[in-house]
Amino acid sequence: MATDLQYLSGFGNEFATEDSRCPGALPDGQNNPQKCAYGLYAEQLSGSAFTAMRHENQRTWFYRIRPSVLHKPFNKIERGLVTHDWDAVEPNPNQMRWKPFDFPKDKQDFLEGLATICGAGDPKARNGIAIYIYTCNKTMENKCLYSSDGDFLIVPQEGTLYITTEMGRMNVQPNEICVIQRGIRFSVDVKGNSRGYTLEVFSDHFQLPSLGPIGANGLANPRDFLTPVAWFEDREVKEYTIVNKYHGQLFSASQSHSPFDVVAWHGNYAPYKYDLSKFMVINCVAFDHADPSIFTVLTCPSLKPGVAIADFVIFPPRWSVQEHTFRPPYYHRNCMSEFMGLICGNYEAKEEGFLPGGATLHSIMTPHGPDYECFEKASNGELRPQKIAEGTMTFMFESSLSMAITEWGNNTKVDGNYYECWQPLKKHFFLPKDVSTDSPKKRKK
Numbered sequence: 001m002a003t004d005l006q007y008l009s010g011f012g013n014e015f016a017t018e019d020s021r022c023p024g025a026l027p028d029g030q031n032n033p034q035k036c037a038y039g040l041y042a043e044q045l046s047g048s049a050f051t052a053m054r055h056e057n058q059r060t061w062f063y064r065i066r067p068s069v070l071h072k073p074f075n076k077i078e079r080g081l082v083t084h085d086w087d088a089v090e091p092n093p094n095q096m097r098w099k100p101f102d103f104p105k106d107k108q109d110f111l112e113g114l115a116t117i118c119g120a121g122d123p124k125a126r127n128g129i130a131i132y133i134y135t136c137n138k139t140m141e142n143k144c145l146y147s148s149d150g151d152f153l154i155v156p157q158e159g160t161l162y163i164t165t166e167m168g169r170m171n172v173q174p175n176e177i178c179v180i181q182r183g184i185r186f187s188v189d190v191k192g193n194s195r196g197y198t199l200e201v202f203s204d205h206f207q208l209p210s211l212g213p214i215g216a217n218g219l220a221n222p223r224d225f226l227t228p229v230a231w232f233e234d235r236e237v238k239e240y241t242i243v244n245k246y247h248g249q250l251f252s253a254s255q256s257h258s259p260f261d262v263v264a265w266h267g268n269y270a271p272y273k274y275d276l277s278k279f280m281v282i283n284c285v286a287f288d289h290a291d292p293s294i295f296t297v298l299t300c301p302s303l304k305p306g307v308a309i310a311d312f313v314i315f316p317p318r319w320s321v322q323e324h325t326f327r328p329p330y331y332h333r334n335c336m337s338e339f340m341g342l343i344c345g346n347y348e349a350k351e352e353g354f355l356p357g358g359a360t361l362h363s364i365m366t367p368h369g370p371d372y373e374c375f376e377k378a379s380n381g382e383l384r385p386q387k388i389a390e391g392t393m394t395f396m397f398e399s400s401l402s403m404a405i406t407e408w409g410n411n412t413k414v415d416g417n418y419y420e421c422w423q424p425l426k427k428h429f430f431l432p433k434d435v436s437t438d439s440p441k442k443r444k445k
């Protein structure tokens with residue numbers, strides 16, 4: 001596990017990088033020389049259709065020791081708790097809360113510890129999402145994973161992920177996130193108990209949200225996204241297992257060498273990580289509660305302008321200054337689904353019960369909002385400028401899809417008492433003394 005890694009800065013750049021052991025590995029002025037430097041093979045990884053619009057076109061050229069095709073056939077393997085069966089459990093519109101998910105009792109790696117909690121849609125139609133919880137304590141040994149179904153956005157909550165990808169290595173610690181796109185092979189090392197959340201999008205790639213009137217800067221700034229520099233190993237092993245997530249099932253193929261043999265690469269289809277503490281927070285400085293879309297880090301758009309397949313939204317530490325305002329999140333019914341997770345600390349709308357490593361799901365049109373304690377406190381508190389959410393980080397995967405809960409999600413760490421946090425909410429309604437509360441007389445026709 002290397003700890004002092006180098007990265008390339010920028011979102012969606014055309015990067016070009018060579019492992020420093022092999023200067024000149026990238027061909028000059030062309031992609032397919034008759035013979036590549038150092039006896040390498042050239043291989044393209046397409047992240048968009050060849051003919052995608054130029055601003056959406058994503059591909060990377062690898063210069064590698066062996067081409068990826070050098071493997072034995074794929075065979076179906078146990079899929080563990082990875083599923084896209086959205087009909088295994090009866091639909092349930094209730095507010096859901098999960099207590100922190102347990103670390104594994106036995107040894108398991110990132111892939112073995114990946115469990116689908118909810119989702120919707122179909123990778124075959126390239127429309128939908130799956131949300132996973134991962135818990136692991138073991139390194140993926142001579143094993144890598146790639147998804148043919150979609151892009152992974154990984155949110156570590158406990159434990160750093162030491163990730164090797166075909167493009168190079170990146171270490172992702174809690175309060176950082178990473179994106180590993182469709183097709184990119186990666187292997188995860190961990191030290192001890194690790195836990196977190198993963199969102200997979202089947203349709204498109206994540207992009208930075210447009211800033212509209214905010215201007216040219218703000219929210220997640222492009223230069224804070226970090227992409228690995230090229231790194232390779234020339235390692236022959238008895239059996240290296242390539243796991244391919246395909247149509248929601250897992251398949252494995254064996255080969256006798258490490259797939260992390262890319263000596264140099266160039267292109268704009270590459271994994272990246274982002275430190276959430278770099279987010280430039282914009283918020284209301286006068287009155288009223290702005291919608292949480294102001295905290296969007298990344299968005300995966302649907303075909304309908306402005307509507308996301310999934311937004312990745314955070315609730316970072318910030319100043320709260322609004323006058324004559326109920327400052328916490330408002331009571332709410334939404335035409336979008338809201339899955340939330342907690343990386344550290346607590347969430348402003350919930351005094352207790354929503355804990356780091358746990359989760360909530362507020363499905364489409366299901367009412368939710370501050371719990372009783374939060375409402376009473378915030379309706380009566382002094383409205384001085386206040387630093388809120390200090391030392392905390394909550395996030396939301398907000399989706400236009402109507403998500404179903406999996407069998408695992410329905411049977412694991414569910415907090416059946418969640419609804420109780422709203423039950424003490426009191427009626428505060430009053431009328432001036434001179435107004436009658438009797439039922440109005442029947443209206444004349």
Ligand SMILES: O=C(O)Cc1cc(O)ccc1O
Pocket residue numbers: 290291292328329330332338349362368369396
């Ligand atoms: O439900 C939630 O806690 C998320 C949320 C936060 C907020 O500030 C406004 C609306 C909203 O749905």
Ligand SMILES: [Fe+2]
Pocket residue numbers: 332334338362368
């Ligand atoms: Fe909400």
